[in-house]
Amino acid sequence: MALIVQKYGGTSVANPERIKNLASRVARYKALGHQVVVVVSAMSGETNRLIALAKEIMPDPDPRELDVMVSTGEQVTIGLTAMALMDLGVKARSYTGAQVRIVTDSAFTKARILKIDDERIRADLDAGNVVVVAGFQGVDEHGNITTLGRGGSDTTGVALAAALKADECQIYTDVDGVYTTDPRVVPEARRLKSITFEEMLELASQGSKVLQIRSVEFAGKYQVKLRVLSSFEEEGDGTLITFEEEDNMEQPIISGIAFNRDEAKVTVLGVPDRPGIAYQILGPIADANIDVDIIIQNTGADGTTDFTFTVHKNELNKALGLLRDKQKDIGAREIAGDEKIAKVSIVGVGMRSHVGVASLMFKTLAEEGINIQMISTSEIKIAVVIDEKYMELAVRVLHKAFGLDKA
Amino acid sequence: MALIVQKYGGTSVANPERIKNLASRVARYKALGHQVVVVVSAMSGETNRLIALAKEIMPDPDPRELDVMVSTGEQVTIGLTAMALMDLGVKARSYTGAQVRIVTDSAFTKARILKIDDERIRADLDAGNVVVVAGFQGVDEHGNITTLGRGGSDTTGVALAAALKADECQIYTDVDGVYTTDPRVVPEARRLKSITFEEMLELASQGSKVLQIRSVEFAGKYQVKLRVLSSFEEEGDGTLITFEEEDNMEQPIISGIAFNRDEAKVTVLGVPDRPGIAYQILGPIADANIDVDIIIQNTGADGTTDFTFTVHKNELNKALGLLRDKQKDIGAREIAGDEKIAKVSIVGVGMRSHVGVASLMFKTLAEEGINIQMISTSEIKIAVVIDEKYMELAVRVLHKAFGLDKA
Incomplete structure (x- = not known):
């Protein structure tokens, strides 16, 4: 007998038919002798309907009152x-x-969970009930209704699993698990039986949209075992997100490939190579609340340096404007923007103990004539920025080169 | 400066436009220096939409869970x-x-208010806020959400006014007050400036639909001054429902005329005149949960009696069936039903101190050739049952005879 928290998103409760399906699944778990806590989102479309209604009354809705409604x-x-x-x-x-x-x-519309009172839920579970909890919402210490913001229902599920010390937190979505990469790009992509928490975090932050990064972080902090499953399939074990790296010789070196074309590149060319130049360039960008992803600085032989970074495509023009205003102060020869880029990342805890992962990646791309514009690495990830038009090709050849298409 | 509770029904909040109108009205009261508590219903149609959704899932919805949704x-x-x-x-x-x-x-879907914690509302009012409270709902001592059933938002308004010792509880509806009778029947009908609580209670129970009888009873119990107003008109004082009978020589003898054609008559003819016969007839009716309104028994000279009572039209056939099953036991000569009846009631505290009210009523009806089939009286009400086809005529001539058309 296990204690399981199951979280169902908006598409899984979109209509009475789907809610009945959900109930049948929960009933099967219950019949196996498990204790089940169900966390549900609003029916798909409902949150947006309520926000639109609020905006008809107050163009910039009061956050406290918006949470009263939206919840x-x-x-x-x-x-x-x-x-x-x-x-x-x-x-x-x-x-x-x-x-x-x-x-x-009390941060209405984007509140953070402080604590969960598990007494009532435990008593109900012990009395043989399935407990159904509203996702995405809470209450502050003054009794005001709050909501948790984007991905809030995932966070509720993980937080409840942590508070109840549940054996597993199951996140039901419209995909049946985490894949080695997006099957729409690489038909040979395989569902992973398991993936480590760190890998999942890298994949989520590098563009995989299966789980909200905030709920993955939360799961990591409280050591909650997460499992991603499809709410539209009866069978299947989904993907388990674990904390132990399995001590397995045959574990693949990399677990997955993420990619996105949401970023744009800003290059500041011919900057005098002197201390403080990075701050001079990135200070105005940070002040304008523009998030920067990859940053690269290369020093040339002529006493100048080229400085490159990536921002979200939507903020490229703003970033270029800010820098051109400061071009003289910076002393840059040229400031250029490029929207036609893509980022491709390979992620895997296996690369910690394997040399040659980076060189295999670069060799594979070179063989296809794909030029690498930027490189960024972490302990379990290598990300490259390339020309947007090669993105699918790069993902496919890397998927094959690292043997991800083989079970 | 007064403390005012304003209650707005579903049609007054049916769309953003009307909610904005409501807010303008509240703002005007606030600008006059009043403290205002606003009680609102669900947008019209919303409660029925939610109930229908619940029935798609569970044909006979669980009351606790229905209240969670409907609230x-x-x-x-x-x-x-x-x-x-x-x-x-x-x-x-x-x-x-x-x-x-x-x-x-904890009587889900028809809960009764036990007490109201006014601390938070008072603090907010003192801090200069308008306090907006959800009508129709509460919470039981275990923290479960409850709803109050039909007319529940009126009850919330009155109960809050009682708890806060408000100067007035204003009920905004789609009519601009309580009239001497229905203006659709008598164009000369006048809006009453005031009416006593007892009169309002009699009018409500005799068929006037302006206020739910339960909220009037509640107002009576807690001595809350009620005022009925239109939410669609900017001006107008509506009708005040008071507890003091004004000591005024010119106060009219009767305040209003109510009527309905919802009832049907059951006559049990030629019953042996012996003790226990009323119980023998009405016992089966009560056991079947059929509400009886007027009851009349007339003893004839031949040792038999005629027994007549009225029930809701929807229950006539059921009542007749029950009695015909028992006709032999009762020893009745005949059991007859009549759906073509109407009840007309004149109501007024003035009749306490004026003799001759009944005789003026009967004379007026006789002059028009209207036969009276049944009579029922209380201290401030005389109700007659007549042939349905004379109902409008009776209301018009009585309205005139008692001078209700004169200001």
């Missing part, structure tokens, strides 16, 4: 989900975030 | 209403029933 989306779903379970003869009780007490700070 | 209707409206006030520069804060704490019993 009703999940409140409707918990009632429906509990009823669907009862209709199958399964004892169930629903709770809002405030009823559980999922205590958060 | 979201008012929760959306309080957020929108608070935002509409803020958008006008008025400080406002919303509370659900659970947040206020409106404590009820």
Whole structure:
């Protein structure tokens, strides 16, 4: 007998039919003798409907009152989900975030969970109930309703699993697990049986959209075993996100390949090579709240240096404008922007103990005539920036070169 | 400076435009220096939409879970209403029933209010806020969300006014007050400036639909001054429901005329006149949960009696069936039903001190050739049952005879 937290997103509760499917799945887990806590999102589209309604009244909605309204989306779903379970003869009780007490700070629309009172849920579970909890919401210490912001229901699921010391937190989505890369780009992509927490974090931050990075971080902090599963398939074990690196000779060197074309490159050419130049360039960018991803500085022989960094495509023009205003102060010869880039990352804990991962990556790309514009590395990741038009090709050849297509 | 509770029904918050109108009205009261608590219903249609959704999942919805869902209707409206006030520069804060704490019993879908914690509302009012409270809902002592059933938002308004010792509880509806009778039947009908609580209670129970009888009873119990107003008109004082009978020579003898054609008549003819016969007839009716309104028994000279009572039209056939099954036991000669009846009631505290009210009523009807089939009286009401086809005529001639058309 295990204690399992199952989280279902908006598409999994989009209509009564799907809620009934969800209830059938929960009933099967219950019949196996498990204790089950279900966390649900609002029915898909409902949160956006409520926000639009609020904006008709107040163009820039008051955050406290917006949370009062928007939190009703999940409140409707918990009632429906509990009823669907009862209709199958399964004892169930629903709770809002405030009823559980999922205590958060008072940062309305983007609150952070401070603590969870698990007493009521434990008593209900011990009495044989399935407990259905509204995702995405909580209550501050003054009794105000709060919401957690983007991906909040995943966070609720992970936080509840941590508070209850659950054996597993299952995240049901519209894909059946985490893949070696996006199957739409590489048909040979395989579902991973398991992946380490660190790898998942790198994949999420490098562009894989299966899990919200915040809930992965939360799972890491509280050592919660996460499993990603499809809510539209009856069978399948999904992908388990673990904390132990399996001591397995045959473990692959890399686990997955992430990619995105959301970034743009800014190059500041011919800057005098003197201390403080990096701050002079990136200071105005940070002041304007523009997030910078990769940063590279190369010193040339002529006493000048080329400085390159990437920002989100949406902020390229803003970044270029800011730098051109300062071009004289910086003493740069030229400031150039390039939107036609893509970032491709290989991720794997195996590369810690294997030399030659980087050189295999670079050799593979070179053989296809793909020029590498930027390189960034971490202990378990190598990311390269290349011409956008080669992105799919790069992903495919790397997938093959690292043997990811073989079970 | 007064403390005013204003209650707005579903049609008054049906869309963003109307919520903005509501906010403008509240802002005007606030600008006059009043403290205002606003109680709102769900947007019209929303409660029914949620109930229908629940029934798709569970044909006979679990009452606890239904309340969790249905209470979201008012929760959306309080957020929108608070935002509409803020958008006008008025400080406002919303509370659900659970947040206020409106404590009820645990009779889900038809809970009764036990007590109201007024501390938070008072603090907010003193800090210059308009407080917006969700009608129709509360929380039981275990923290479960409850709803109050039909007319529940009126009850919330009255209960809050009682708890806060408000100077007035204003009920905004789609009519601009209580009339001497329905203006659709008598064009000369006048809006009453005031009416006593007892009169209002009689009018409500005799068929006037302006206020739910439960909220009138509640107002009576806690001596809350009620005022009925139109939410669609800027001006007008509506009708005040008071507890003091004004010591005024010119006070009319009767205040209003109510009528309905919802009832049907059951006559049990030629019953042996012996003790226990009323119980023998009405026992089976009560056992079947059929509400009986007027009851009349007339003893004839031949040792038999005629027994007549009225029930709702929907229950006539059921009542007749029950009695015909028992006709032999009762020893009745005949059991007859009549759906073509109407009840017309004149109501007024003035009739306490005026003799001749009944005789003026009967004379007026006789002059028009209207036969009276049944009569029922209370201290401030005389109700007659007549042929349905004379109902409008009876109301018009009585309205004139008692001078209700004169200001």
